[in-house]
Amino acid sequence: MNPLYGPSDRKREAGIIEHGEIEAHRSPWRRDYARLIHSSAFRRLQGKTQVFPGHESDFFRNRLTHSLEVAQIAKSIAIRLNATHPLFKVKSQKIDPDLVEFAGMAHDLGHPPFGHNGEEALDECMREHGGFEGNAQTLHILAKLEKKSTLTQPDDFQPFQEGGIDCRAGLNLTYRSLAAILKYDDVIPMTSDHRGPGKTKKVVKGYYDEEKELVERIKEAVVGDKSYQDFKTIECSIMDIADDIAYSTYDLEDIFKSGFLRPLDLFVLDKEIYENVVKTINERLGKQYKDTPTTVTEKNVYQVLTYVFEEVFFVSKAGERLVKRQDVTKEEKKMAFATEAQSWSKLMADDGYYRTDFTAALIQLFLEGVEVLKDPNHPQLHKARLTVDTFIAVETLKNITYQAIIRSPTLQVVEFRGKDIIKKIFKAIVTNDGDRLLPTDFRKIYQRANNDSQKRRVVCDFIAGMTDRYAIEFYSRLFGANGLTMHKPF
Incomplete structure (x- = not known):
């Protein structure tokens, strides 16, 4: 028996309800992976923004392609740890790669349209x-919204019983699969005055109050203690690393392709950007590396950039010969080296071969920087993390991308417009019998809700599931004057 996995990990909310017998050749995790791939929420990720709006270019990544890349990186980490780390080298103690891959595929399902601003708008x-x-x-x-299973099976598929009892079971996944995407072990407060100092107007990480009992059942199944604190499985921690690596490399590749920035530009950004990057990294170091106290400065950020983009500063053979020439002035030599650096920077940004080689080498470097903190009591909760130096490098690239591009006026105008669209759609539905605007299935759930908070959650679920394009279309049908059809189906 693998100490990482137990029989209760395989339990499901609605029991084992399958078409046919359980397949000996396919694990429960692989079955969960298949359910995810075929779900509507997964398909809709193709219409949600990663960095640049999808209509800008076919090249840029969206939430779906990002999830595919995170899943691949996460699975590579698991395979590498199984092959090299003493905790997992024994055959009976391997991390399940399928479960890790599932976590990577599923981790962004809940992202609403219009990125971070969409999340802020709904919050x-x-x-x-x-x-x-x-x-x-x-x-x-x-666990609830996807229409795969209900607790009333196999008799019927009624999502609600008399009295409004909620019987939805979502994809009816195993508890261990659900645990693999549970990144934050905190209940989101029902009201803002319970969020704590400084958090009343910020998005709070965690899970909804209505999922509290489900999370207790997940903990009971995985570690045998429903009240366990700071719960995070080894698969979830691997997925978290893979997500950060993907952000720090592939998003940067998209930025170079877009022409927004080139490698040399990263060294001459506004001072405020570097200050914000340093502040964010130090906050995360304080939370995640309490055992190895470390602080970074702007100098460290420049050191990371110089190391990552060292090719830009290589001196060619022609440059070396130029240095030795006595008939060339110091200013001419400086100009020649600057021109050479600019040429390399342009090449790395514009040439697809160089970009691909750059990101591949960077990801390999980061994969080699994964370590594991052993949990002596619960092997399921061994914690994968990056070594502190690798973490600083990943966070530097990730946060520079965020500060310089995602928070730039160009993209903020787009996201601000998206925030406005979401809030106006929400307001239209929750006021003056606006539930008539909901699709039939959502309206039925809305009408069964017992209170205003539950009704608003239904509206929130409807809007959060929209793609960027559908949200714009829905908004235009409500408020626009551009002649769009009123007969397009939901």
């Missing part, structure tokens, strides 16, 4: 009714 609409957060929504989708 503002739900702040006094349980909040909104992307990771919480992921669990909510997998």
Whole structure:
């Protein structure tokens, strides 16, 4: 018996309800993976923004392609740890790669349209009714919203019983699969005054209050203790690393392709950007590396950039010969080296071969920087993390991308417009019998809700599931004057 996995990990909310017998040749985790791939929430990720809006270019990544890349990186980490780390080298103690891959595929299901601003918009609409957060929504989708199973099977597929009892079971996944996407072990407060100092107007990470009992059952199944604190499985921690690596490399590749920045530009950004990067990294170091106290400065950020983009500063053979020439002035030599550096920077940004080689080498470097903290009591909760130096490198690239591009005026204008669209759609539905605007299935759930908070959650679920394009279309049908059809189906 593998100490990482027990029989209760395989239990499901609605029991084992399958078409046919359980397959000996396919694990429960692989079955969960298949259910995810065939779900509507997974398909809709193709219409949700990663960095640049999808209509800008076919090249840029969306949430679906990002999830595929995170899943591949996560599975590579698991395979590498199984092959090299003493905790997992024994055949009976391997990390299940399928379960890790599932976590990577599923981790972004809960992201709403329009990126971070979409998340903020829905949280503002739900702040006094349980909040909104992307990771919480992921669990909510997998455990409740997807229309695969109900607790009333096999007799019928009624999602609600008399009295409004909620019988939805989402994809009816195993408890261990649900645990693999549970990144934050905290309940999101129902109202803003319970969020704590400094958090009343910020998105709070965690899971919804209505999923509290489910999370207790997940903990009971995985570690045998429903009240266990700081719960995070080895698969979830691997997925978290893979997500950060993907952000720090592939998003940077998209930025170079877009022409927004080239490698040399990263060295001459506004001072405020470097200050914000340093502040964010130090905050995360304080939380995640309490055992190895470390602080970074702007100098460290420049050191990371110089190391990552060292090719830009290589001196060619022609440059070496130029240095030795006595008939060339110091200013001419400086100009020649600057021109050479600019040429390399342009080549790395514009040439697809160089970009691909750059990101591949960077990911390999980061994969080699994964370590594991052993949990002596619960092997399921061994913690994978990056070595502190690798973490600083990943966080530097990830946060520079965020500060310089995602928070730039160019993209913020787009996201601000998206935030406005979401809030106006929400307001239209929750006021003056606006539930008539909901699709039939959502309206039925809305009408069965017992209170205002539950009704708003239904509206929130509807909007969060929209793609960027559908949200714009829905908004235009409500408020626009551009002649769009009124007869397009939901």
